[in-house]
Amino acid sequence: MKFLRQLKPIIVLLLFLAIWWFLPTVIKRVGKSGFYEFQAPVIAVQGYAKDLQSYWALRTRTNRELIEAGRDLARINSTYEIARQENSVKDEEIARLERLLNLPSRAEYHYEVSRVAQRDISAWWHQMIIRKGKNYNIPVGAAVIYGGGVVGRVREVHSYTAVVELVSSPGFRMAANVVGEAAPVTYIGVPNPPFSPPRGEALNVPPTISVSPTEPRKLVSSELGGIFPAGLTIGEITALEPGSDGYFQKGTVRLSLQLASLREVAVVIPYGQSLAFEEDIEDDGN
Amino acid sequence: MEIDLRWPVIFLANALLIALVRMVNDALAPYGIYLVLTALLLIVPALHLPPRWGILLSFGTALLYGAPYLDDITPLMFVFGLGYVIFRQFGSQLRRFRRAQLLTSLVVANTLLVILQGFLFSDTNPGSNLVYMQRVVSDSLLSAVVLYPVGYWFIDLQYTCLVLLGVDPRADDPPE
Numbered sequence: 318m319k320f321l322r323q324l325k326p327i328i329v330l331l332l333f334l335a336i337w338w339f340l341p342t343v344i345k346r347v348g349k350s351g352f353y354e355f356q357a358p359v360i361a362v363q364g365y366a367k368d369l370q371s372y373w374a375l376r377t378r379t380n381r382e383l384i385e386a387g388r389d390l391a392r393i394n395s396t397y398e399i400a401r402q403e404n405s406v407k408d409e410e411i412a413r414l415e416r417l418l419n420l421p422s423r424a425e426y427h428y429e430v431s432r433v434a435q436r437d438i439s440a441w442w443h444q445m446i447i448r449k450g451k452n453y454n455i456p457v458g459a460a461v462i463y464g465g466g467v468v469g470r471v472r473e474v475h476s477y478t479a480v481v482e483l484v485s486s487p488g489f490r491m492a493a494n495v496v497g498e499a500a501p502v503t504y505i506g507v508p509n510p511p512f513s514p515p516r517g518e519a520l521n522v523p524p525t526i527s528v529s530p531t532e533p534r535k536l537v538s539s540e541l542g543g544i545f546p547a548g549l550t551i552g553e554i555t556a557l558e559p560g561s562d563g564y565f566q567k568g569t570v571r572l573s574l575q576l577a578s579l580r581e582v583a584v585v586i587p588y589g590q591s592l593a594f595e596e597d598i599e600d601d602g603n
Numbered sequence: 604m605e606i607d608l609r610w611p612v613i614f615l616a617n618a619l620l621i622a623l624v625r626m627v628n629d630a631l632a633p634y635g636i637y638l639v640l641t642a643l644l645l646i647v648p649a650l651h652l653p654p655r656w657g658i659l660l661s662f663g664t665a666l667l668y669g670a671p672y673l674d675d676i677t678p679l680m681f682v683f684g685l686g687y688v689i690f691r692q693f694g695s696q697l698r699r700f701r702r703a704q705l706l707t708s709l710v711v712a713n714t715l716l717v718i719l720q721g722f723l724f725s726d727t728n729p730g731s732n733l734v735y736m737q738r739v740v741s742d743s744l745l746s747a748v749v750l751y752p753v754g755y756w757f758i759d760l761q762y763t764c765l766v767l768l769g770v771d772p773r774a775d776d777p778p779e
Binding site: 326437 | 654659685735
């Protein structure tokens, strides 16, 4: 009896776990969602606290520094304005050629810019939480990018926040291209060693491609996956070794250091997808 | 009917610690460091709550902790539940410990729980197992270092909150 009494906490634990195991998935999902939404305001507040910190850090700058920063921004804006005009002319030309040659039109996107509320990069999960969710029609699976390239993919969407799986996340997979090469390769996220920046792996790299640490090759997104626009930087392949099949190579991909300190990202929403999302919302409303 | 205020206070304190640790982890992300303080979330429920509330509180904390990360929280609930059971089993000894001894016990338990969590989640990680375990072990060791000062503050915070609410946190002798 004494032995059984000693085992009682373990038996109770196993009993509770068994009850949880047999609970219907709907209840588990509702429970998880409820616990997430319970703490979502705290997560959002963390993001606002960082913004406030940046604001007060900027307040310590002198007027002269701020004027110089404003002048530099005005110059960059002028450059972007010219680039925007050039792009619109090119877009018209592309549309004209598509009509002329009867080509299918390319996917078009719009961008929803969002602040990063919180980020977790560990052995188990690489993700960030952004401060826009269902309230901004963010769809699950949408690509997330920043000025330097690919950030990841939206994994979950909640009322006012969304969880983004980072490109460095173990198990993350996407189609890619080595710049200047037509053959597609596969990019996957892998576990990162301690005290080091995020990294990934490129699979199915053709044997004709060679790299060295001093001359890395840039890896960019491919349209083949159907989520990311083509040509966005993923990282740089710094080393290649023979793959398990003996023909293709696999390589280490060095990701941007900025990935672990981003403050703002853009969710890429294909026009068709956002329309479907809006229709879903309307259907739910009816 | 008497309302037991201990478990909501401890749950909210746990929520506060989870939020603060996440904020620190956010800042440490560029350096490849991630802190996990699971044992600290379980010690007071295990020592000072009735078993029926204690185990439920441990599972509730696991749900709160794992909700942003996982679709299936069962492995995390197992880790939290096991931690709770370990502390419960050694409760009578732990209550007699001085604070430094208690924190040392927490450090050992926390390291074991992090490594157990590492084994449970190893299936979800493709690539090198060696790199994965290196990361898990380094994070658990750094968490152990941080656990001493944070644990000292957090256990005091929980007791103070309970005393301010007029609840006797210690049914029997507390850790000094």
